[in-house]
Amino acid sequence: METPELNDYRAHLLDALDDQPRRAAEERPGFLQVLVNHERIGTLNCAQTDPSFAYTARERSIQHLELRSESGALIGGCVAPEAGQKSVRVPVGKGSLTLHVQNHFDGGSLRVQYEVAPGWWSQLATAIGLPAGAAVASTQASPVWSMTTAFAQVVLAVGVVALLAERIPVWIGSEDRAHQLEEELAARQSTQDQIDQVHRQLAQLVESQAAATAVSRTEQDRIAQLNTLIDTVAHTQQRLNAQVVAVQEDLKTVKTDVAQEVQTGMRVAASAVEADRELVRQDLQAVKSVNETLVKQVALLESRNRELHARLALTSLEVAKANASSKPAVVAKNEPPKETPAPTAVAVSDNLREADRQAFMFWVAFQDGTTEKSIEDLVQELNGIKKGPMKSGWYSVEVNLPNPEPPDRFLESVKRAKIVKSVVTSKAMPPAQ
């Protein structure tokens, strides 16, 4: 969005930013506001004898430190690391502020100290080698101008004396020349002494200047070394950055290769799975066709089975007919013939089943020495009929069991008889002894 009002506002802010260093430089150190993490935590009065300010934060570390004048102008500040320390020196007026921040992860401490810049006289005194206390004392006792004034007075006095020496003989005349010469000589002597003294002072000053120059050179050398060191660090940082970029590019390449390999593998695996799926589909079709064949065969077999069942039924009927025709002949040999209706094949089989259900035949062996009478009594007691003669010690007996009574219970009761030795139910033939 571009409007004249917005452009004016932007231009004004740029002017204010441009003007900021000048405003900060114009501020005279007085009450300085200390702001930590954009919160005001106190003031530093630079007019005190030992202007310093200390603060301890307990919950958050000191990340932003600002020093502002009372009018709000930003004088100095720094951004401190979340853990660790930082020291900064900020020039303010003729002095400087030393900021020291010590941070740990859950708090930090801050110390701000204002130092007034020392005067040139005390710097000179320090260079000469006078003790700092003496320098301060002399600074206080004899101000800067006092030395300059004294020197100027001496030079002025010498000039005046020289002029007088030149003019006074002309004014006074030759009579007093001898006296004047004496005075002149004395004055010259005095002047010479003063000039010698000034020379000595100048020599001292030259020595001091030489010492100061030497110190300055040493400092310049140190600064040059520091600059070299900083350049080295900067180059190292650049190299590191280049290496980081190279490593990042390598990582990108590796990522691309890995992605391609993964895609190829995926493609191969997918094709293999597809082939397997095709094989399984073919197998399923083969199984399906086999299954259909089997179903047809089963159906064929079932139809044959039905035919066989039908044939079996016919065969059974024929067998039943054959049995029916042969059985009366056998019975006729042992018993009088019974009147039986001419049965059909189905009726015969039904009657046989009915006889099985109602008549129960078993074989019984008796204890040795059992009389025939006792045997007859038992058979009668059982309401049974002896079927045929004894074979190998076994009598076949047929009884009509009442329907609810199971044969096993009946046989158990027969076994309990004292004369009974053993009981079996095999119908085919009497068991061999």
Place this chain on the structure above:
Amino acid sequence: MSPKMPDGRTMRDGQPVSARLNNVVTTEREFDELVTKSLPELLDRATSQTKRFLRETNQWGDDITHEKLALRWGYELVERFVVFGRTEVPCRPFFLLDSLIAKSFSQPDPLCYHKELLTPVGRFLDGLASRAVVSRDALIALFYHFYGFSQAHVVKLLGFGQAESQRVYKNFERWRQSGWQRTMNETGLSGSEIEILEQELRTRPDHLNNEVDRLMPVLQSHYRKSEPEHYPCLSEQKWGQLFHDDYGHDYRVWHLAFCRDCFLEVADRRHAEVSNGLKPQVNLHIHPLKKGGVLALFGGDRGGRHHGNTRAQRLSRTSA
């Protein structure tokens, strides 16, 4: 001689200024020179990042008020960058600015954003309060702009002695000379907007004062966090004790300027010493107090406020 770019921006070492902001700066002098030449780029970068922050936090509206808000915050970020950056060389200026911005916006609730503060009166109040956090002149002036308190009344209300009184007078003077105008300019309030506010204050003072009364808690609750954490609201008894035992001068200024409830309570308690016996109330003033002006403090009781024509601001010349 350095070649000129099409837009007039100088180049050095064959590089435009904006490109050099991505390179390493090794000395403070180089940093100062580069920053001085590239203030527009730095301001635009900080502004665009502020816009992005406002958009991402759903606080952006596509209008000139939001554009001005983003510019104002960008300006404050660049101002800090210009001062802090000198202590960070060797550095890459753009990277350093980005990290400074990221660090600022990662603070809890970094902007005082409220839709109702985007009106002219809201922006006026926001600009004052925002400035008061960093400027003691603006802080002292809040008592006048919010309640109509003159220097003498501020001194009496806060119970200051001789030395502190002189500071209060000095604060008022500097604010009158340059502080207020600079704050208005940096807030982005144009002359016409200030005129409109003045007009509204003349025609509908009750309405405007009610609006200020309503917006003050929003503003103050945001900017009050600039005071130390161990400065909470005090009970009436503790306020009495603080004044009686004569301690906590700094606390009085900071807390009472940024807490309407405590201010009204203390002013009410000390009104016998401060005023003519009437209760204090919100009484907006747009321009700073004129030199030598003396105000009658409180106009009307709190139940029935009287502003406007009956507003009891009576200016009289008492000194040159």
